[in-house]
Amino acid sequence: MTNVSELPSPLTLLPRAQAGDEHAMNHLLTAITPYVARICRSITHDDGADATQEALLAVYRGLGSLREPAAFYGWVRSVTVREAIRTARRYGAESCCSEVDSQEEANPLDAVHISDVLERLSQAHRQVLTLRAYGLNEEEMAEVLALPVGTVRSRLFRARRRFQEAWQPSAA
Secondary structure: OOOHHHOOOHHHHHHHHHOOOHHHHHHHHHHHHHHHHHHHHHHHHHHHHHHHHHHHHHHHHHHHHOOOHHHHHHHHHHHHHHHHHHHHHHHOOOOOOOOOOOOOOOOHHHHHHHHHHHHOOOHHHHHHHHHHHOOOOHHHHHHHHOOOHHHHHHHHHHHHHHHHHHHHHHHO
């Protein structure tokens, strides 16, 4: 059995996988699975495994359309977020997007408080805040959510305001 740390980097495997090398494709998908799973879990919670499988399948199917190898991880992130949101909608996940992964938390209790405040927001507001936390801009969020950019901007504005209102009492 091959250890994941012994695999070539995804960017090294990418051209071979795009050329139809199934062995390289398998190694590429294995290498990105933890990254994809982390994003899916934070968006879908209980349906993270299903979302991960859907995202990896979408990456497999769409890899030939990727023209710029340097954009690989951004493209994978975009595909993964889109598939995770589709999965959450399909399963009617009310808890969609309720957790934001951040390794930069100074105080572990802040993460608990953030999750608690996010749980009290609507699903639409949790979605835009989570997508923003993953670095998507308004245009990318609009594409992922299949909404007009203006709607995304107003949701983001309202979501931030509601988050701040909900956060204030817990800061006391």
